[in-house]
Amino acid sequence: MYLADLYDSFLIDLDGVIYVGENPTYKAPQILNKLYKAGKEIIFITNDPRRSSSQYATKLTKIDINAPATNIVTSATALSIHIQRKYNTNSKKAFVIGSDNLKKEVKKIGLELISKKSKVNCDFVIVGGDNRVDYNDLKKATLCIRNGAKFYATNNDPYYPTPQGLVPATGALVAAIETASSTKATIVGKPKRIMFNIAKSLLVNKSRIAVIGDRLDTDIAGGKKAGLSTILTLTGSTKMDEVKSSKIKPDYVIKNLSYLYKDSSLSKHN
Ligand SMILES: [Mg+2]
Structure with a gap:
């Protein structure tokens, strides 16, 4: 019995689990293909709204993982x-306020986009992954929300790492608009429920599901909140001593994805 055998479906984070930068993590393509051959359902989940699903599918193809964009x-x-x-x-x-990809996704569902200069009011303010923001963006968003627009954000990550250090991410913009509009945003990405519910809704087998991720505060905390089993891999941003000191306890901790098919992986973490 392998760890993989305990589940029919997997919700798998990309960065830090399947690849780091452009390189696959240890044996990730082989293990993914093994899971597919065993008839497992796999949905990949990522908080990054800047690329489209098809762009991620292309990136995965380059490391020999063939996943449909859907x-x-x-x-x-x-x-x-x-x-x-x-x-x-x-x-x-x-x-x-967001990337070109986010704008495309929003247009796809039939919403008409308005510009920050528009005098027109809007029904939704949507924020995610933009590094070209100026005061007029924040002003327009605030006025729309104060006039009744629903306020959504892709994620709430406060900062992200760059070669110069940590710099403001979506969560920092969300905080500015929340302060100005006195309204809390509905956050979609991990660890929030919406992300997991949408991913889950795409599965046929919904009973034995595990989330595989490399971050305790998003992947694992979110998976647990959504009532799913959780597997942490140590191929990304979390080290074993952080697992030991954290209050967030994954069901299983594995060194890399190859442990899904190793006998020794079946020792429960807690
Ligand atoms: Mg990750």
Whole structure:
């Protein structure tokens, strides 16, 4: 019995689990193909809204993993699917502070985009992954929300690493608009439920599901909140001593994905 045999479906994070930069983690392509051969369902989940699902599919093909774009859920696709399922988007308008990909996703579900210079009010303010923001973006978003627009964000990551150090990410913009509008945003990405619910809704086998991720605060905490089994891999941002000192306890900790098919992996972590 291998760890992989305990589950029918996997929600797998990309960065730090399948690859780091352009390189696959140890044996990731082989293990993924083994899972597919065993009939496992796999949905890839990522908080990064800057690339489209098809761009991620292309990136995976380059490391010999053939996943259909429909099985790759970014925080931008999760956000647009969520809005489409929850509201009638017909003739509704959105103001988006975000990447070109996020704008495309929002347009796909029938929302009309307005610009920061527009005098028109909008129904949705959507924020995610933009490094070209200026005061007028924040102003337009604030005015729209104060006039009743629903406020959504792809994720709430406060900062991200660059060669110069940690710099403001989506969460920093969200905080500015929340402060100015006195309204909390609905966050879609991990560790929030919406992301996991959307990914789960795409599965046929919904009973034995495990989340595989490299971060305790997003992948593992979110998976646990969504009531799913959790497997932490040590191929990304988390080291074993952090696992020991953290209050967030994954069901299993594995050194890399190859341990899904090793006998020794079946010692429960807690
Ligand atoms: Mg990751």
